[in-house]
Amino acid sequence: MADGEGPPTSTSLSKPGPTDWRQSDWPDDKLISAAVNGDRDAFGCLIDRHYDRIYRLAYGWMGQREAAEDAAQDVVVKLVNALPKFGGQSKFTTWLHRLVLNHLHDIARKNKRRRIDPGVVFEDLQIAANEMATDDALASRRALAAVNDLPEKLRDAVLLVHWEGMTHEAAGQVLGCKGGTVSWRLNEAKTKLSELLGEPIEKRDSARGKSKP
Amino acid sequence: MTKDRRDHELDALLGGAEPPAPSDAAREKAMSAAMSAFDAVQEAKEEQAKAALHQGADEKTFADIQASEPQPRQRSREQRGRRGWSGLFKRRPGTRDPEQESRPMRTYSYRNRYAIAATVLAALATPYVLTGKIIPGVDQDLASLLPTSSTASQRPPPISARGADPTLERQRMAALRARENERLSSQIPTNSLKGMRLREQLLVQNAQPNAIAESFDSAQLNHVAPTNNLTVAPSPSRQEIIGNRDRFEAAPVNPFQQTKQEPVSTFSIDVDTASYSFVRRTLRGGQLPPPEAVRIEEMVNYFDYSYSTPSDPATPFEPTVAVYPSPWNQGTQILHVGIKGYEVPVAEKPRSNLTFLIDTSGSMTSADKLPLLQQSLRMMVEQLNPDDTVAIVAYAGNAGTVLEPTPISERSQILRAIDRLAAGGSTAGGEGIRLAYKLARQNFDDDAVNQVIIGTDGDFNVGITDPNALQDYIEAERASGVFLSVLGFGQGNYNDALMQRLAQNGNGFAAYIDTADEARKVLVDELTSTLVPIAKDVKIQIEFNPNQVSEYRLVGYESRMLAREDFDDDRVDAGEIGAGHTVTALYEIVPVGALVAERGQQESLRYADAYSTANILQQRAEPEPAELSEALSGELGFLKLRYKLPNEDTSRLITRPIQSDEAQSIESTGQDVQFAAAVAGFAQLLRRSSAVERGFDYGDVERLARRSEGADRSGRRAEFLSLVQRAAELSNQGRYR
Numbered sequence A: 001m002a003d004g005e006g007p008p009t010s011t012s013l014s015k016p017g018p019t020d021w022r023q024s025d026w027p028d029d030k031l032i033s034a035a036v037n038g039d040r041d042a043f044g045c046l047i048d049r050h051y052d053r054i055y056r057l058a059y060g061w062m063g064q065r066e067a068a069e070d071a072a073q074d075v076v077v078k079l080v081n082a083l084p085k086f087g088g089q090s091k092f093t094t095w096l097h098r099l100v101l102n103h104l105h106d107i108a109r110k111n112k113r114r115r116i117d118p119g120v121v122f123e124d125l126q127i128a129a130n131e132m133a134t135d136d137a138l139a140s141r142r143a144l145a146a147v148n149d150l151p152e153k154l155r156d157a158v159l160l161v162h163w164e165g166m167t168h169e170a171a172g173q174v175l176g177c178k179g180g181t182v183s184w185r186l187n188e189a190k191t192k193l194s195e196l197l198g199e200p201i202e203k204r205d206s207a208r209g210k211s212k213p
Numbered sequence B: 001m002t003k004d005r006r007d008h009e010l011d012a013l014l015g016g017a018e019p020p021a022p023s024d025a026a027r028e029k030a031m032s033a034a035m036s037a038f039d040a041v042q043e044a045k046e047e048q049a050k051a052a053l054h055q056g057a058d059e060k061t062f063a064d065i066q067a068s069e070p071q072p073r074q075r076s077r078e079q080r081g082r083r084g085w086s087g088l089f090k091r092r093p094g095t096r097d098p099e100q101e102s103r104p105m106r107t108y109s110y111r112n113r114y115a116i117a118a119t120v121l122a123a124l125a126t127p128y129v130l131t132g133k134i135i136p137g138v139d140q141d142l143a144s145l146l147p148t149s150s151t152a153s154q155r156p157p158p159i160s161a162r163g164a165d166p167t168l169e170r171q172r173m174a175a176l177r178a179r180e181n182e183r184l185s186s187q188i189p190t191n192s193l194k195g196m197r198l199r200e201q202l203l204v205q206n207a208q209p210n211a212i213a214e215s216f217d218s219a220q221l222n223h224v225a226p227t228n229n230l231t232v233a234p235s236p237s238r239q240e241i242i243g244n245r246d247r248f249e250a251a252p253v254n255p256f257q258q259t260k261q262e263p264v265s266t267f268s269i270d271v272d273t274a275s276y277s278f279v280r281r282t283l284r285g286g287q288l289p290p291p292e293a294v295r296i297e298e299m300v301n302y303f304d305y306s307y308s309t310p311s312d313p314a315t316p317f318e319p320t321v322a323v324y325p326s327p328w329n330q331g332t333q334i335l336h337v338g339i340k341g342y343e344v345p346v347a348e349k350p351r352s353n354l355t356f357l358i359d360t361s362g363s364m365t366s367a368d369k370l371p372l373l374q375q376s377l378r379m380m381v382e383q384l385n386p387d388d389t390v391a392i393v394a395y396a397g398n399a400g401t402v403l404e405p406t407p408i409s410e411r412s413q414i415l416r417a418i419d420r421l422a423a424g425g426s427t428a429g430g431e432g433i434r435l436a437y438k439l440a441r442q443n444f445d446d447d448a449v450n451q452v453i454i455g456t457d458g459d460f461n462v463g464i465t466d467p468n469a470l471q472d473y474i475e476a477e478r479a480s481g482v483f484l485s486v487l488g489f490g491q492g493n494y495n496d497a498l499m500q501r502l503a504q505n506g507n508g509f510a511a512y513i514d515t516a517d518e519a520r521k522v523l524v525d526e527l528t529s530t531l532v533p534i535a536k537d538v539k540i541q542i543e544f545n546p547n548q549v550s551e552y553r554l555v556g557y558e559s560r561m562l563a564r565e566d567f568d569d570d571r572v573d574a575g576e577i578g579a580g581h582t583v584t585a586l587y588e589i590v591p592v593g594a595l596v597a598e599r600g601q602q603e604s605l606r607y608a609d610a611y612s613t614a615n616i617l618q619q620r621a622e623p624e625p626a627e628l629s630e631a632l633s634g635e636l637g638f639l640k641l642r643y644k645l646p647n648e649d650t651s652r653l654i655t656r657p658i659q660s661d662e663a664q665s666i667e668s669t670g671q672d673v674q675f676a677a678a679v680a681g682f683a684q685l686l687r688r689s690s691a692v693e694r695g696f697d698y699g700d701v702e703r704l705a706r707r708s709e710g711a712d713r714s715g716r717r718a719e720f721l722s723l724v725q726r727a728a729e730l731s732n733q734g735r736y737r
Helices: A028-036 A040-062 A065-085 A092-111 A118-131 A135-149 A152-163 A168-175 A179-196 A201-207 B002-014 B024-049 B062-067 B070-081 B116-130 B138-145 B149-153 B168-186 B193-207 B216-224 B238-249 B274-284 B296-300 B370-383 B408-420 B429-442 B467-479 B496-505 B516-525 B527-531 B613-621 B671-686 B698-707 B716-732
Strands: B264-268 B320-325 B333-340 B352-359 B389-396 B398-407 B449-456 B483-489 B507-513 B533-544 B549-555 B575-578 B582-591 B635-644 B652-659
Touching (some): A028 A092, A040 A065, A152 A179, B264 B549, B274 B507, B296 B671, B320 B671, B333 B533, B398 B429, B516 B527, B582 B671
Antiparallel strands (some): B333 B582
């Protein structure tokens, strides 16, 4: 028949399934093995649990809402086939972060030297118009743009440590390097950021986040 | 700990900048996409298990299509190959069944099949040029201006370095380089992949000397295998789609052809107008459109021209021809060829059996999406005849029938169903398509227009593992007589490529609806022409007389060029034309003996500096003697038009000689011809075509358009004028130039 599930004659314009999953108290690895064995709900619950994390990372990396949404969606779809390959040697989140970052790097490679995407420009203009009013929003936007301008490896480090709250060691596991390397990259990143944001670190320290130029 | 100190510093730097929470709609969409992918994988596993038992009798399931996936892949690869190397060795793929109409519309081969030696030469030259050895400094300049486009485009313009005003010197250098590039590019044959890539790169550099360098490699890669990486990720990211758009748009600007070497020009008509809507939207949004989004012929064809129409459907059109001095170049002339399709009298209009497949996913919420779509549907319903039928299927997560096939005589019931549509939930278009086709078949009528019309913001592919499979499904359904059209909504237009592809393979139309006015144009004013094709595979060929025309250039239609021999080959697919549609093509021609200045790509001017003007004049005044009768030698060229009636497989031919004494002043050509010239001029400026003299500007376009605005009942010409003014303002702000 025409429909995979649900009665074909009913309109299903309402929101789909509930978000309270019966497996919501299961740990990640239990969900993963169930999902790999075909448990639909377990997979749903897993995605539901980690979507925000994926999106956050994508946003920080790309600095653009729709692109991040697209990327996050691509990643969760990718997970379907990638999940069986998760061996359980590391924490799931470590593995997931790596998967997301790899995907983002792939996208960046593909988009290198590509021309302006008019849609993005639209959105930016809109955001600029909406947010122009508040200094804070502008500052935060500038900061996001600055993170976005960091070289890829430095950006990875900043996002994992600063936004994801990971230790340098944990970030190192994701990035496949030592914790010390992460620390070094963070230092580099800070130098770059203060250049990009136009203020030396010492001055900004006292400003505490008010990055009005 | 050190960690704390570091984080503190980062805090100070980044302040409260935190990524915003994902929108619920996006979250739901992603969830649903993941679940669909999960289901597809599980289903595939099951299918594999019971593959032997499974007999797909009548109804193809999607799993079947997935199972047969390698086939379409191979075919499409070959199809794509025709654009590149294989075109040299093979005229057209013999594997295609000529009886089967299921070829995609744009399977064109390139016109210039130069010798293989030339291709090899281009291939050898490529690395040199690409590494900047021939054009030193171009790549480096661009690269230093903008490290990557992704970062640049993510910042709002005021902060961006993009808008930095180029110095006069830089402008001058860029112009010089552009000319140099264009000249180089005109020497590179178009029939090799590398040659095309090279040309493209050169032309793009011309187009945006101080904007962003485009590496054609990525676009080209997408072109060769646009969907390879989509097997699991059915929702292509916006960037990939833009890349796919490039497949059409990145065609290099048609160069001038020497009549002696290449007297014949062949192309397929194009009645799409999506490029105009897109340009309008971009300009209204305060930006000049990216040059490659401008398809000149689509801009010109957006407008109605009152060409003469025959009254007999057997000869569905007669060409209207005008020759006048070019408004954008000194010394050249424009050859204007217009055709208008036979207008089907209202009484003869076939019955319509329409099934709407409406995307009601969360992303359709905004005012320019579902609400505009509903408004469009209401308008359209008002246009239909009482015995036409309409059915509606909504898809969001699961597909459902909103309205069983209902005759227009029960209009209120239809309108109620339209009102009930509401956005929410996520997209999984595959199921919906099957349901929609099922309803269309239920009510199938041989004499009716049977169409499934998708209305979406572009996310309808979620839930299908492979766009190629979807395309095949649509092709198979087309064979059964149900066509498919796509109405695109919403900002960004980013699924344009997929929409166009599906509609072309479904023998339908693709329209981008950005405003209620556009909806009115497509679904009310032109409903008959959009729904009722009067001729298909319409091709135009012009043979120029070298005694009269030394060079010519087709303005636009870059992606529609055909090989000379394709014209008489009925197996080669070309564009359809609907009732009352107008199609216009402009050639810029250089009359023999004319001295034309300021034209970079004209090869005979390449050594102009080395020769005295007198020399050139002398050269040009002495065309090679040809034995032509007096009657023939007075002809500029010979126009041939080939078409098939909708239900015939053999083409018919219309011919018309074009006399050199048909040339007249532009003022005497009439408003339609002048207005078409204004639009073409505008499009070329937006495209930053260097085929247009530097002195020609938006002011000239405006004057030309104002003079030819006419009665303008639809108000579209007035709107055009406002866009010209907008573009003029924007270009003065130095965003691109």
